[in-house]
Amino acid sequence: MNDQKIDQLASQFLAGDQDSLRQLVVELTRKLIALAYRYTHDWEIARDLTQETWLKVITSIQAYDPERSFRRWLLSIHRNGCISHLRRAAVKREVATPNETLQELAPTTSGQDPLEDLERREFRARLDRALALLSESQRRVFACVDLERMGQAEAARYLGMQFATLRTTLHFARRRLAVILRGLEEAT
Amino acid sequence: MNRPITCENFMERLEEMASHAMPGEELVRLEKHADGCPDCAMLLRLHVHLVDESLADVETRVPDALVAGMWPRLQAEMSGRTGLAFSPANVRRWQHRLRSLLGTRSRSPSGWLVPALAASVMILLIGGGYLLGEVNQLKQRERLLVTSLLQQEQMTASRVGTWLAWRSPAPDPQLLSGKNRGPAWLGPSRMRSSAGTGLTRTLVGEQELSVAQLANLLALLPPRTEVLGADALRTARWQRLRQREIQRVAAAANIPIEDGLQAAEALQILETLDLNPEQTFSTTRLLVLATGRSPGEFSQASRRVRLLGED
Numbered sequence: 001m002n003d004q005k006i007d008q009l010a011s012q013f014l015a016g017d018q019d020s021l022r023q024l025v026v027e028l029t030r031k032l033i034a035l036a037y038r039y040t041h042d043w044e045i046a047r048d049l050t051q052e053t054w055l056k057v058i059t060s061i062q063a064y065d066p067e068r069s070f071r072r073w074l075l076s077i078h079r080n081g082c083i084s085h086l087r088r089a090a091v092k093r094e095v096a097t098p099n100e101t102l103q104e105l106a107p108t109t110s111g112q113d114p115l116e117d118l119e120r121r122e123f124r125a126r127l128d129r130a131l132a133l134l135s136e137s138q139r140r141v142f143a144c145v146d147l148e149r150m151g152q153a154e155a156a157r158y159l160g161m162q163f164a165t166l167r168t169t170l171h172f173a174r175r176r177l178a179v180i181l182r183g184l185e186e187a188t
Numbered sequence: 189m190n191r192p193i194t195c196e197n198f199m200e201r202l203e204e205m206a207s208h209a210m211p212g213e214e215l216v217r218l219e220k221h222a223d224g225c226p227d228c229a230m231l232l233r234l235h236v237h238l239v240d241e242s243l244a245d246v247e248t249r250v251p252d253a254l255v256a257g258m259w260p261r262l263q264a265e266m267s268g269r270t271g272l273a274f275s276p277a278n279v280r281r282w283q284h285r286l287r288s289l290l291g292t293r294s295r296s297p298s299g300w301l302v303p304a305l306a307a308s309v310m311i312l313l314i315g316g317g318y319l320l321g322e323v324n325q326l327k328q329r330e331r332l333l334v335t336s337l338l339q340q341e342q343m344t345a346s347r348v349g350t351w352l353a354w355r356s357p358a359p360d361p362q363l364l365s366g367k368n369r370g371p372a373w374l375g376p377s378r379m380r381s382s383a384g385t386g387l388t389r390t391l392v393g394e395q396e397l398s399v400a401q402l403a404n405l406l407a408l409l410p411p412r413t414e415v416l417g418a419d420a421l422r423t424a425r426w427q428r429l430r431q432r433e434i435q436r437v438a439a440a441a442n443i444p445i446e447d448g449l450q451a452a453e454a455l456q457i458l459e460t461l462d463l464n465p466e467q468t469f470s471t472t473r474l475l476v477l478a479t480g481r482s483p484g485e486f487s488q489a490s491r492r493v494r495l496l497g498e499d
Contacts (some may be wrong), residue, residue: 022259029258034247047254054262056407063411063452080459123237146238171199178230185230 001027003071010070014061025054028071032078038147039082041124049085053078083143086131130180138173145170193221198228202235309402309454403458411452 006027012020032053036046056077057064064073131139144155145166156166198221204210205218222229438444443453 025259025262026255030247030250030255033250033254034243037246037250038243043251043254047258051258051261051265054258055265058262058266060411060452120237123233127234127237146235149243174199174202174231174234175227177234178227181234182226182230 003069007066007070010061010064011066014064014066021058024070028074029054032074035075035078035148036082036085038149039086039143041121045085049081050078053081056081079143079148083140086128086139086143126181126184127177129184130177133180134173134176137169138176141166141169142173142177146174193217195221195225195228198222198225199231202231205232205235309449309457399458403455406451406455406458411450413451414448 006024009020009024009027013024029050032050033043033046036049037043040046040049053074057074064070131142134142140159141155141161144150144158145152150158152166152170153163156163159166161169198218201210201214201218205215210218222232438457443449443456449457
């Protein structure tokens with residue numbers, strides 16, 4: 001579905017058409033979950049973050065300006081939610097029922113070496129802790145460039161930063177992450 | 189003759205290296221550098237971990253059940269949340285109901301909510317204006333402190349986890365409507381984890397209110413709820429409270445505040461200030477400032493809240 005059609009649906013939802021919202025959810029949820037998964041490496045949390053994003057959209061649709069791109073507005077809300085999640089990432093995750101977890105993870109883990117998979121998860125857990133120690137601006141820059149794989153120029157535009165400032169912030173964010181990750185690894 | 193690789197060179201070539209797009213000879217030189225530089229070796233591991241797949245690849249792997257289940261989940265959440273279908277018209281009705289509840293009797297805990305929010309936003313505006321010029325220095329100090337802690341104290345993973353634990357439970361939006369049970373409509377269970385009377389207790393002075401709690405609360409209010417009236421900004425009382433700093437913060441966030449401040453605008457200002465989310469401020473002082481009452485008047489309300497919490 002192109003952006004024009006999406007904006008049209010958003011305007012219809014703004015005017016009170018519930019079916020337009022349903023179409024938006026069906027069309028854009030996959031992308032939102034994928035984006036959240038880049039941040040969390042956990043399908044359940046990615047789904048919860050996406051659900052939070054949609055609830056925010058529903059309750060604050062009056063703040064949406066139909067002259068602007070709905071997709072950008074939506075991604076901006078979603079990205080803020082994901083980055084906030086990184087800030088809270090040291091909190092122990094609440095685990096869903098084992099059956100549900102296994103069922104949802106099955107398509108992703110099949111065929112992978114279990115040891116490699118475990119190592120990746122441990123690394124990811126340390127990374128979550130390390131990210132919580134970055135400053136807000138470092139975390140935002142790292143999230144956009146290294147987690148979302150946004151180009152540096154695009155990230156600078158999105159974050160409203162000078163390109164040079166972004167590069168410097170990214171440099172320090174990566175350096176700091178390396179130091180913290182090493183500290184965490186040695187501590188375990 | 190090739191010059192030795194520095195950490196700067198290494199970082200510049202990192203992405204190319206991690207995505208296996210580098211010529212062999214160059215790769216060997218960089219790997220040699222990583223062998224002798226633990227920080228760069230860790231950076232390489234980090235990038236290999238992150239570049240394993242593109243966003244488009246991830247999209248193809250999203251389980252269909254998660255996508256298909258989203259709309260029913262949203263419907264269930266919203267019907268549990270309001271008892272209404274969630275067309276914007278109904279959301280507006282719900283917002284109106286919430287506003288009318290917020291505006292009721294001034295002595296009830298929920299009646300204090302908006303003035304308390306007004307005071308907290310005002311405190312943050314003033315403090316934020318003062319801090320705006322100091323933020324970089326504070327961050328630098330924080331960076332040094334964290335690095336020093338990690339390097340010198342060799343914290344264990346569990347201690348780090350405890351240290352980082354997000355101790356600020358999300359405020360309970362049911363309290364806005366005067367109820368004390370956990371909200372069924374908030375969705376993800378961690379949002380429901382706060383004690384039923386958490387926010388009310390906070391506001392009657394038993395706890396401190398953190399920046400994160402304030403931000404969560406503002407995010408949950410209808411965006412156009414007025415948390416700070418134009419009159420409040422004009423009174424002599426506020427004038428004495430560093431009006432210049434307030435203007436500076438509002439200008440930085442590009443928000444005109446002469447006509448008052450709405451919840452969404454206050455939230456935007458909070459984000460602009462980029463404060464430490466765990467920073468707390470005294471709720472007793474907050475309530476005294478917000479309501480003009482003496483601290484002693486809150487003890488009765490506090491007892492009442494405790495009784496409600498035991499229901």
